[in-house]
Amino acid sequence: MHRTVIPLSCAVAALAAWGCGRVGVDRVATTESHQAMTAIVPPRASAAVQLRVEVPPPPFSEGVFPCSECHNETDLPPNRTRRPLVDAHDEIVLKHDEENRWCLDCHDTNNRDRLHLASGETVAFEESYRICGQCHGEKYRDWRAGVHGRRIGEWNGAKQYLLCVHCHSPHQPRFKSLEPRPAPRRPMRPAR
């Protein structure tokens, strides 16, 4: 009991805070250059400055989506018991509040091709930022304002956003260490 109450209350607070000003998402069927992109209109104080931003599709591992190809009622009935996975997905190591959470806290049991919020509302993988925003409300707010995360495009026009999961693996969200580019050369000293 105690285990579920904490994340739920957390999520309810986050939802109450962000429910009113959610990012308006409208899936555009086809655009010329970015076929599979999702168009997002970030909330602006003035409706006049509605900018078009695009998000590339979520970074699925090769051949895992749609999940329902394996996870359907007949082949693989859902097992709601919390357990370590052994037969499949055993490469996924959860390092993201793993004490309190497991797969089905974000992945939907009934519709495997979607995720779900704490409220039970299902959410497409393209809108996974809404799941993250339930707990990381501050980051979510910054992301929508264009201040958290990488942007590409125009400072006063169309720009490309990234989903949270493009940089933070949802299972191990810590940003990976990188190999730095070579150090600058030290200044030359005149020969004596």
Added chain:
Amino acid sequence: MAKDETVTTDVTRRQFASVAAAAAAGWLLTACGPRRLHEIPRDRLREAISEWERDYSEKYSQAVTVSDTGPMPGVLFAMALDLSRCNGNRLCVDACVTENNQSRDPEVQWIRVLSMDKEKGIDFADADPYYDPKEVPEPNRFYVPVACQHCRNAPCTKVCPVGATWTEPDGIVVIDYDWCIGCRCCMAACPYGARHFNWQAPSVPQGQVNPSMHYLGNRPRPKGVVEKCTFCIQRTRAGRYPACLEACPTGARKFGNMLDPESEIRYILENKRVLLLKQELNTMPKFFYFYGT
């Protein structure tokens, strides 16, 4: 001196005439001769630009365009950098070198990423730009990339004896590479070490030149002049983000118009903990460092 005593000078009528003629000729030459790029008439700038385009295209054997896009009205550019995100990977440096045709050998880099000790905080005396670990971020270090701060009260533009560097109306501090005499006074004046001198003729290998240039930005520099960050003037005046911003994998850099209340920069200034480098010098940088968390 007595009243009736006349003062005789040795100047003859002929001498006076020749000096006057020389002065007139000098004035004519200055008025019609070479000028700094910010006071040159538009048509002469266009002429110069088409000449440069021809020269550069020939030199690098590819089609080079030199833009003369001016500042947009109502725009004051500023950049912000999230110190809690930057992990010192130097990808911005690489992108900057490529975008702005910086010399590869000798090496000129407009961005310098300083590695600092978390215990000591921002301390330039202890900063290390030559860090070279296997992986970044290193434990107990944080990284402060420093390039031109585009100060509103820029000491570099004040000390230039020939007026070869100035602040554009959109806030970008630029250099006229043809007017610069290479005295390096601006480098001494800059408290951020943001200006770099071409001790030798800069070299950009064939095929690695960015052909999209701006006359105040990334066009090739000659030996003996000073250069520095221009907020990627060739990109930002065309509405795009600077190259360093797009290259940053952590999304630490933010850029925009300080006069637009809806811009990312204004959001940062209004909602985040923002600091300036060497604030006590009253240079009033338009480069803000902030903590995103």
